[in-house]
Amino acid sequence: SQVGKEYKSIFVPVNNTKEVGDWTADYYKLENENDTMHINHILQLLEDDVYLPDEKQREEYILNDFGEIYQGSAEQINTKPWKFGQFNKYMLPTITFLLESYGLSYEQLSNATLISRAISSVTNANDISETRRGIIVGNWGDNFEPYAPPGYWKGSVEIIKQFYESHFRPVRYGQCWVFACTATSLARAIGLPARPVTCFGSRHDADESLTIDTFFDEDGEPIESMNGIEMAWNFHAWTEVWMKRTDLPNGYGGWQAIDATPQERSDGLSQAGPVSLFAVRTGEISKKFDTAFAYGEVDGILVHWHRNKSSDLGWTRVVPLNIPTTIYTKGIGQFSEDENSLVDVTNNYKYPEGSIERQMARLKARQNRGLKFVFGDSAVIELVDFNLTADRVMIGEPFKVKLEISNKNNRVVKISSMLNVKSTHYNGGIAADIVKNRNDFSIASNGSVTHEITVVADEYLHKLVPFNSIKIYAIVMVESEKIWSQEKSFVISQPRLNMSVSGHMRVGEVVLLNVSFTNPLNKQLTNSVLSIEAGDVQIIKEFGNIGAKQTFSYIASVRLTKAEYETIVASFDSSELKDIHGYLTMAVSNND
Structure with missing residues (x-):
């Protein structure tokens, strides 16, 4: 005022x-x-239904304007910094306008359940019309020109500012983490506790059958025309909001999942949630809203269907060995170095694997869905064991894929094995074939063999897409009768930006920021650009070409504007390497 x-x-x-x-x-x-x-x-x-009793949680999930979102894979989690900016001047006018355009009545604007559902809708731009608006257009392809690729964004403020100043024209482009973090900003702006979460190995269960079905032809290739959009993602991000659920029985309140990424339609719109995590955990998938879809994301069963003309059905059904889903969020605290920075919240969504409670939840989910399963879920071929592994490597290095096969029979067993390595988008969609290798083995009684291949950089570098995701399909025919198959996804590592700062850490002071990076490739990087965000200031530096294995360093002057904590975010992009990022958080004193 x-x-x-x-x-x-x-x-x-x-x-x-x-x-x-x-x-x-x-x-x-x-x-x-x-x-x-x-x-x-x-x-x-907002009414008191969203009150968080713990002060530290209120500070983190309402007041903290900086956070993290996690990408990569469960075996290799990459941290991406994000500035929520919920107190920025564009936030409140934007969320107020969007809630009105969604169509909530005056009375409904005091209902946290309906408001959070509306946020999941208006964050994406799938349902815009003359009266309805949405912020972000999704794009899971390879071409983003002439607009910003999803990896460009480092915070919500630039997105909301562009949306507001363009008179509410949609912003291009986003993917799941952009939707999740922007929805978090909108929720926090109106006092609704919120946090983004990442589910590694998340499933997309389009038909809510509680299974994710992948079909393969006789050569072991996925049949694109049949597989559609059902797949296991490397990771998927959504938003959790905290509230009482006055529309559900007691016990279903607390953290609720909303998903602003446009995947499936609910009540005619691209929206999902709020989903009670307790309902997901207990398999009560009939509880509103969209609990069946959320259950499939975290506990859907992967099923492989192999074309087999000798089978009565024409297909052989194989359930791969369990590929677990794990869910993480940022814990309470300011720094990524803190031991509590990364918090595993998987148990909020499901009981431990193998527990009686987990089995009962799965049974209840199937019964609630009215499903009767003709097939079992066993992935075991008696007396033959399999173990699929792959190296974790830095980009530019070769990696090995190994399939260990053990014969526990008292006789020789003949095996036909195939390893199929592909580059994939982070949502599981196949981007390119890298290498396929077949081998036949005769395994001695109680013996073992290893089917191993080495993939060199020249075979995969030019086929990578953002996030450097690799998927391996292993298919084994045992005695020309039984089929075993498994899939494994991993991410090829990228380096981080090294960042340091020197000077007096006081409001109003100018400090020197040093950003450095070493090209890990044996080839030149072209069209190299460094972007730095410090407070409301953005610095863009073009480097052009950076030689093979060469290190560059850049020093920038940054004025400190915020007491207590100031966060500086930087990212590096080139034609060959994209979304290399880093950040640092400094303790800043008042200039008394």
Whole structure:
């Protein structure tokens, strides 16, 4: 609020059941009658159903404007910094406008359940019309020109600012983590506790059958026309919001999942949730909203169907060995170095594997879906064991794939084995074939063999897409009768930016930021660009070409503007390597 040339803060006590929206206030005469006060902020109010009793949780999940989102794979988790910017001047006008365009009535604007559902819808731009608006257009392809690729974004403010200043035209482009983090910003802006989470190995169960089915031809190749959009993602991100569920029985409140990534339609719109995590954990998939889809994401069963003309069905059904899903979020605290930075919240979604509670939840989910399974879920071929592994390597290095096969029979067993290595998008879609290798073995009684291949950089570098995801399909024919198959995904590592700062860490001071990076490839990087965000300032430096194995360093002057903590985020892109990032958080004192 402005008083003359100064800004003042005021506190307005209100009933905690008031609606979210634009509120106006009369101005008052002050002691000096020449001064007037005009309240030009939007007051955002939610009922007490969203109150978090723990103060540290409130600070982290409502007030903290900086966080992390996790990418990569469960075996190799990569941290991407994100500036939520929920207190930025564009946030409140934007979320208020979007809730109105979604069509919530005045009474519904005090309902946290409906508001969070609306946020999952308006964060994406799948359902825009003359009256309805949405922020981000999704793109899971390879071509983003002339717009920003999803990896470009380092925070929500630039997205919301572009959306607001363009008179609410959709922003291009985003993928799941962009949707999840932007939805988190919108929720926190109106006082709704929120945090982004990442599920590694997440499934897309399009038909809500609780299975994710992949079909293969006689040569062991996935049949694209039959597989559709059902697949196991390397990772998928969504948002959790905290609330009581007044529309459900007691016990279903707490953290709820909303998914702003446009995947399936719910009530005619690209929206999902809020889903009670307790309902997912206990297999009660009939509870609203969209619990069956969320259950499939975290506990759907992978099934391989191999074309087999000698089978009565024409197909052989194989359930691969369990590929678990794990779910993480940022813990309470400011720094990624903290031991609590990465928190495993998988147990919020499902009981431990093998427990009676987990088995009962799966049974209840199937019964709630009305499904009767003709087939068992066993992946075992008696007396033959398999173990599929792959190296974790830095980009530019060769990697090995190994399939160990053990024969526990008291006789020789003949095996036909195939290893099929592919480059994939992070959502599991196949981008390119890398190498396929077949081998036949006769395994002695109680003996073992290893089917091993080495994939060199020249075979995979030019076929990688963002996130450097690799998927391996291993298919084994035992005695020309029984089929075993397995899939494994992993991510080829990329280096991080090295960042350091020197100077006096006080508000108003100028410090020197040093950013460095070493090209890990045996080839030149072209069209190299470094981007730095410090407060509201963005620095872009073009480097052109960087030689093979060469190190570059850049020093920038940065003025500190925020007391307590200041976060600087940087990213590097080139034609050959993209989305190399880093960040640092500094303790900054007031300039007293």
